[in-house]
Amino acid sequence: MKGKWIGQPIKRNEDPRLLTGQALYVDDVDMPGMLHAAFLRSDYAHARIRSIDVSAARARPGVVAVYTAEDMADFWRPGPLIVPPPRNVEGIVFHARTQIPMVKDKARHIGDPIAVVIAESRYIAEDALEDIVVDYEPLEPVVDMERALEPDAPLVHDDLDSNLAAHVVQEKGNYEAARAKADVVIKRRILVDRGAAAALENRGVVAHWEPKSQQLTVWDTTQAPIPIRNGIAAMLGLSEHQVRVIAPFIGGGFGPKIMMSQPEEVLVPWAAMKLNRPIKWIEDRRENFIGTTQERAQIHDVEMALTRDGRVLGVRDVFLHDTGAYDPYGLTVPLNTQSHGLGAYDIPNYYTEFKVVFTNKMIVTPVRGAGRPQGIFVIERMMDLAAKELGMDRAEIRKRNLIPPDAFPYRQEIIDQAFIELVYDSGNYLPVLEKAMAMIGYDRFIEEEQPRLRAEGRHVGLGLVTFVETTGVGPYEGARVSVESSGKVSVVTGVGTQGQGHFTSFAQIVADQLGVDVRDVRVVTGDTAQFHWGTGTFASRGAVVAGNAVKAAAAGVRAKILKLASKVLETPEEELELVDGQVRVADIPERSISLGELAVMANPLRGAVEPGTKPGLEATDYFGPQYGATASGAVAMIVEVDPETMMVEIKRFVIAHDCGTVLNPMIVEGQIHGGVSMGIGNSFYERLVYDDNGQLLNASLMDYLLPRSTDMPRRIEIAHLETPSPLNPIGSKGVGEAGAIPVPSAFAQAVEDALADYGVEILETPLSPNRLFELLSARG
């Protein structure tokens, strides 16, 4: 549904403010009398707290308050279970142990908050942290997932019998029967390790309690301002209307900022009310490493059963998922892994079982991809190994198994993170794969280039994978669209924004509906005082769910405009058109009225609003998809490995993807660029290294390596294919995670291909030069 605005690569409305430093971030909020918070965090991954002495800290000049769990009294309570487990999976086991605001009995991970100091400055607050004396009784930590499930393992939560947090088994068809019929069965163990979300902007909260108006305002780097507002109100015993949460511009979300009721988010507003002073807390980078949620660690034991001609009959995947010390986000991540474990393929039999394990490490919640990259990594690696085993071309084996276009909607028969059966709504996978192959020059590379370069002694390899991305999950979002008397349009919606381009893509949707210039549409996101229904920006759902709510609201305004203009211009509605901020009679363009004049008439100063109508050219509407839309894509990349050092250079990178209707190709490409860089990080650079004591060894950007521009391919070549989703009027699917999901599997395949003469098999991500070297050494 291309329009005058939709589908166009127009520049973003928000960029002038962002690029000139005018945009408001949480740390820009400054108030008279503002205090500053600093948190004392556990040095130990697992330790009983015998006592905490805060007297010296309280006595330090400039310190206003020091709080521990004890000081919170009844306000101390574990946070909410943000996502409960699905009820419709038979035999499901789930033990909810949600994050606590401050340690009461024992610390369960490095960075677990123990005390908070509120002081006149951050300097004083941090100095006072050193005055606090904590008497720890160190306990044996459990760091390794498999160790955690051994009967004699130390318990992260003493009230449980084991460190098992959850156990889920799902099956589609009958894997064992499929296996019995198979010509070939391949079995492997595949590992994915931890990484950080590493947003450019760390977390931060400013809370201001205004006693005279009895209003609490909280600026928060959250992806979900409305649920946060509700949570804070409930915790503090306030009406939801007394709490205003503002999520201003945020320097990247990537998942951890969807986590709700994190200790700092709870304690800063609580203390601000208690002290009657505004309080600011801005996370520093080290805190971000030890106090912000992480993701990805899983161990898969996977089996694939095939016929000799490469048809996959079934997959059996049994995996462990590390949730860290708590599991406040339920099963979203492992369920996503489960629901992406068949990728883009038509595989009739699937046995999938996971155990979620508590360990003494930072909590795991979704990070861009949220379990999907692991699922895709496993299935795509297995496809490659199967191709090798069968002596088949890796593109061919994929083609033989792709879900055919006439099979949509395609039922996967397992429950996914939305708690309903996973159904791929639409897609056309083969052209996407073929597009990526054509762009990279697959045949020519395999037949000519690679043999020629190999003959020169160069180690070049190609990776080619497909992927799916479930996106745009419910429940719903809403929006209000109004035409102001200036003729300009305002849009408000409840989702927060962290760089997705909402100020432009939502404006494009409205501009097409109302016939105005996109620059005349002002979008407000993430302010609960402006719109207070909704969920948040996560799971690649902003453009799909909020976007369609915006469209519905804009359509409501359009109807009002036409109704009123029809009266004013004495012309039937169907003869009117909305162009350039005017309503005009299609055949007689000089008979027209501006939207601004109509807006004034719709809000009469004299005369009455007629019964059955409401003032203003305004409408509020909502959109809740029946189920999530599934996007798809294919990545092809060429790498060269230096055999002397095992350094890898990405020579070319191609991605063909289908996210349904593209609202703004420039924004979509930006999303893909960001996702790809994250995927490259997860492939070769970003690994959080915990030692046996549960200490994080690389808790700084000096030691934890983010890919730089010099590690990125020179160009990311992108092709957009559009199979509109039937699940929403715009036809869109999400793209926020598309870049991150397929890269590790493509990278591993390309590197394995480049090192073909060493016969190395890559069954893990992320890699590093050192790790590749070890893998090669192990081959001898």
Next chain:
Amino acid sequence: MHTPTPGLPEFDYVKLTSLAAASQFLAEHAGEARPFMGGTDVFVRMRDGFWKEKYIVDVKGLDGMDEITFDPATGLTIGASVNMNRVIASPEVNQHYPVLAEAAHTVASYQLRTRATIVGNVCNASPAGDTIGACLVLNGTLRVHGVDGVREEPLSTFFVGPGQTVLKPGDIATAVSFPLPPEGYAARYIKLGRNAIGDLAIVGVAALGYPDSSAPSGYRFRLALASVAPVPLVPTQAEAILAEKPITEATIAEAARAAMDACTPIDDVRGSARYRKLMVRNLTRKAVTEVWERIKG
């Protein structure tokens, strides 16, 4: 383990008007005062709780420390406050000592190099210091202003341990100087990090070679290795092999193995000791081969 709550501690910033006064102050506050130049190491180490000095003495801009001078008779002197980007851009450096620019170029990022200095890199004495190897193979000497006056410290005997040097309280390094390089020489610095640019070195290899008729092989090589020992390491055995045996692929390989055997690296998040050792072998072979290609007759 370092302090769990990193953050810059309180300290006094001290700026004095002469080197003599600064030396005096540093000597009087031995153990609680530290000179700083660009601050790219000092403030990070203080933030992370490794250093807790009460006084930070700014020695930038004192007594001609801000110059690069080249004398065709005696060689090159780089003042202590000359930042790395200036070294990289210096025509004299690029003409006569390009390996200094090459090494400086591998340090961190452009932004950091506007603060970072070669002398600071040397005095910080990190085994991973990228410019130290180049300074060593160029036979650098540090000029030091101490309470007893000015003296020269050859870099070959300067490093004592990780972060430890022969400098004493009151000492301020004011410049590093290099003699004229040998006739017909070539040199290289090869750094291996975990990424293309910006990481600390897993391994760094500096190699300098030149024709020398007094050597049985007709050539002499100077080598220096980063990140593989408690101090920047000169693998003398490898140097000896290259001076004594006719230079062939096999000799270079033998020298590279000797360099590897001289290393005592550690395991860390960047790389294992074993990986480091093998990378020393591979990169020494590569660096020496490249230098050899350029200097052989």
